[in-house]
Amino acid sequence: MTWIWSNGDLIWDRTLDHLVLSVPPILLSFLLALPLGALANRYRASRGVILGSVGLLYAIPSLPLFIVLPVIVGTSARSPLNLIIALTLYGVALMVRVVADGLASVDRDVRQSAAGVGFSSWSEFWQVELPLAGPVLLAGLRVVAVSTVSLATVGAVIGVQSLGSLFTDGFQRGIQAEIIAGIVATVVLALVLDGVLVLLGRLLMPWTRKSSSRVLLPVVTPAAVTR
Amino acid sequence: MNLFAQAVQWILDPLNYVGVNAIPLRVFEHLAFTLVTLVIASAIAIPIGFFIGHTGRGRGLAVSVAGAFRAIPTLGLLTLVALWIGIGLGAPFVALTILAIPPILAGAYTGFEAIDRRTVDAARAVGMSEGQIVRGVEVPLGLPLLIGGIRSAALQVVATATLAAYIADIGLGRYLFTGLKTRDHAEMLGGSILVILLALALEGIFATIQRFVVPRGVISSRSKVVRVRSSRARPMVNSAVEKGTQ
Numbered sequence: 001m002t003w004i005w006s007n008g009d010l011i012w013d014r015t016l017d018h019l020v021l022s023v024p025p026i027l028l029s030f031l032l033a034l035p036l037g038a039l040a041n042r043y044r045a046s047r048g049v050i051l052g053s054v055g056l057l058y059a060i061p062s063l064p065l066f067i068v069l070p071v072i073v074g075t076s077a078r079s080p081l082n083l084i085i086a087l088t089l090y091g092v093a094l095m096v097r098v099v100a101d102g103l104a105s106v107d108r109d110v111r112q113s114a115a116g117v118g119f120s121s122w123s124e125f126w127q128v129e130l131p132l133a134g135p136v137l138l139a140g141l142r143v144v145a146v147s148t149v150s151l152a153t154v155g156a157v158i159g160v161q162s163l164g165s166l167f168t169d170g171f172q173r174g175i176q177a178e179i180i181a182g183i184v185a186t187v188v189l190a191l192v193l194d195g196v197l198v199l200l201g202r203l204l205m206p207w208t209r210k211s212s213s214r215v216l217l218p219v220v221t222p223a224a225v226t227r
Numbered sequence: 228m229n230l231f232a233q234a235v236q237w238i239l240d241p242l243n244y245v246g247v248n249a250i251p252l253r254v255f256e257h258l259a260f261t262l263v264t265l266v267i268a269s270a271i272a273i274p275i276g277f278f279i280g281h282t283g284r285g286r287g288l289a290v291s292v293a294g295a296f297r298a299i300p301t302l303g304l305l306t307l308v309a310l311w312i313g314i315g316l317g318a319p320f321v322a323l324t325i326l327a328i329p330p331i332l333a334g335a336y337t338g339f340e341a342i343d344r345r346t347v348d349a350a351r352a353v354g355m356s357e358g359q360i361v362r363g364v365e366v367p368l369g370l371p372l373l374i375g376g377i378r379s380a381a382l383q384v385v386a387t388a389t390l391a392a393y394i395a396d397i398g399l400g401r402y403l404f405t406g407l408k409t410r411d412h413a414e415m416l417g418g419s420i421l422v423i424l425l426a427l428a429l430e431g432i433f434a435t436i437q438r439f440v441v442p443r444g445v446i447s448s449r450s451k452v453v454r455v456r457s458s459r460a461r462p463m464v465n466s467a468v469e470k471g472t473q
Contacts, residue, residue, distance in 0.1 A: 064422045067416060068419045150299065183307065
């Protein structure tokens with residue numbers, strides 16, 4: 001325990017490093033997965049190709065990817081950018097399937113009604129499909145956030161500093177408290193980011209706030225309410 | 228691209244096929260380690276999962292434990308266990324088994340839960356005992372999801388077994404770490420390519436098994452089911468959720 005009290009600064013610094021590594025991939029994977037997931041949901045051929053390739057991408061173990069990726073994209077293996085790109089790839093791999101499934105879960109009748117009252121397919125996507133798929137997307141993004149925070153620690157073994165550095169350092173110097181502090185800090189950081197996403201979800205999707213049954217059966221669409 | 232050529236050259240180099248560090252030996256180690264871990268994790272997780280799935284008891288606990296494990300970083304667990312029980316094969320073994328249990332457990336009980344309650348009630352109504360229901364109805368119908376759980380566990384174990392080379396002399400990860408230490412890019416990259424190929428091969432094998440274990444009766448009734456159901460099926464976030472972290 002004394003190790004933790006005398007190294008608070010170190011833990012805080014590594015936490016900040018960790019945030020820099022894990023927040024961009026979470027945001028980027030959502031932004032990139034939206035068009036890919038929408039494309040996968042639209043045509044049968046694109047669905048097979050896109051979901052098949054993200055499935056394979058997800059099967060690639062993290063450490064080998066961290067080593068192979070710099071050779072492909074030309075970054076340095078020890079640069080945070082390399083890790084950010086790799087973590088974004090995993091996030092996209094997880095999120096694309098969620099986006100495709102979430103959009104597919106929107107009732108076809110609702111979409112036809114939207115077309116009937118004059119939505120173009122572009123505005124129907126943004127104002128009807130996306131908000132209705134929102135709770136599913138949020139659930140997926142929360143998984144991405146937790147797994148990204150956990151995966152980012154692996155970068156420590158190739159020399160990218162994060163909370164994972166507490167594991168490698170603690171292991172080499174035989175300090176158990178340092179490893180435990182690292183695990184606790186990683187879990188806490190994951191929970192904090194998860195909480196932020198839940199809050200954002202409540203702000204952006206106020207109609208899910210009232211009752212949990214509404215989330216499962218979003219009959220009243222936000223677009224319908226504002227019109 | 229030159230680096231890739233060097234990596235391929237490293238993989239094909241006859242010198243890497245002899246001695247204690249031979250590629251076939253390392254591949255075998257990696258695979259054997261993965262399989263033994265999966266078998267032990269399955270032996271623990273499947274009976275518990277079947278119990279939870281059949282009785283519905285302890286589900287909340289299982290969900291929260293599995294969720295908590297998803298957030299625990301694998302490297303942290305590996306290094307911590309290594310400090311506890313010392314350097315050697317024991318530490319990665321324990322850590323990987325712990326990591327493999329939650330996805331298999333989830334696969335086992337969600338497989339039971341996904342079965343239409345009426346099917347189970349019908350089995351009970353025709354006089355099947357609880358044991359017969361589990362063996363004859365719930366296990367076969369839940370098998371695809373259970374295999375799916377073992378599949379995610381296998382992916383995770385193959386990936387983490389690579390990381391285990393950080394604390395023990397085991398598997399293909401050794402090439403990555405010696406390559407990193409000696410700045411031998413060909414070895415590092417060659418080893419990485421081998422791990423990736425191994426992971427993709429396992430993924431392919433499990434995907435095929437998963438397809439084959441769907442009972443024939445389920446396949447023949449599937450086209451009808453699709454038409455009866457509303458197009459808004461339950462959102463399948465779980466498929467991604469069960470995969471968890473590597």
